[in-house]
Amino acid sequence: MQYRKNSKIDEINNDWGSIGIGAMIVFIALILVAAVASAVIIQTGEKLQQNAQQTGSDTQEEIGGKINIITMWVGQQTDCDADGANGDACITLVYELAAGSEPMLEAQVVWTISCTDNAGTGLDTVYGLFDGDITGGGAASPNANGDGTADTTRMHLDTRNVDGLVKNIDNNGAAAGVGAGGENDDDTLQPGQVYMIDLKTSGDANDVNTAGNAVAGECDPILNEQHTLTILVEGGGSTYEKLSYTSVTEGESIV
Template identity: 40%
Template sequence: MKKNENEIENDTLGAIGIGAMIVFIALVLVAAVASAVIIQTGEKLQQNAQQTGSDTQREISGKISINTVIIHTDDDYMLLFESSPGSDVIQTNQINWQMTCDDGAYNYLSDDFLGTFDADDHAAMAVITEIMPGESYGLVLDAAPAVATDCSAGNLGVNGEVTFWIHVNGGGSTYERLYISDATAGSLVI
């Protein structure tokens, strides 16, 4: 009779293969999660960049640049301005200005840009409803519409200071400080 002896050997190669497959699957899952996070972050950054670009375009496409301000009379300033580079046509009914000053009491003035303008062709003052890109304009600002609110050079005198803003509805704002070094007509305050 023949005797069969079977010896059982431990095969470790199969265990190494299964372990490697588990590690590979884990790496694929980690890579998938990392990819999802990177894609989501990229989409969020792209949305923020678009919003920032839209906000910047909105502010630039409707903003006034101040060229200079001079004392026109004791009660008035002459504002010489143009629309900022890259601006669209701006309707004058969408533009407002504000002044504040301190002559011992806080004074606040505001008004719109509706009025008569001097276009850069130096023709007679005319009613203008649109500020065209690339053109300069002049506007007389009444700085003393009432006794209680007087930011005029005649009231503030030499070394007076006026804070001045121009706001375009749906656009940008412009801010300047007017320093009065000479209160006579024609003197620069910017």
């Protein structure tokens, strides 16, 4: 009788032991699952944070590093680069750097104008930099923009202050980039400043590259036509504008 009682107690103890071991296994399994879940959540959170930081950086670059167009009009339609050769024409752009932009070099900004060609069957383009030749710097000068870099084409003119004056850094009273005593051209664009530049829509006899080849392309203002201006900033954003020529009279607004 005593033996049966002890045997019953042993069975009960074994049952409780099995239950305890099972509970321990379940507990350990839950801990492992929680650890794995925590690792996944942490990894996902870090990835989302990295993506958010990259997106923020890309957005800042796209929005901040670009050009804001203030106004544009039909510029001088004969010898607009003042080099003595007729045949070239310009449109005038007034612009500033977008909010949040860092200072940038004029040479980092590229502009392109596209239009229907004279035959009306295809597209024509003209393009240049915001760093170019000083107006009146002379024909095909090897360093007409005064910054020590030889010009590759006379198709692009230089950025000026909004009052039309050349951006100088020496302030010695000489004309920038013209002659041996010319001032050094200021090639930096600063946030908060307003600038002006003439964009040549066609070239003249002096518009040649260092190999002596004439600059091709023509997108002169044509009444009732629309041309497309694209401004690209190296490492930054892009600006697009439709140029509407409801008039081709000098000084008429085109945006």
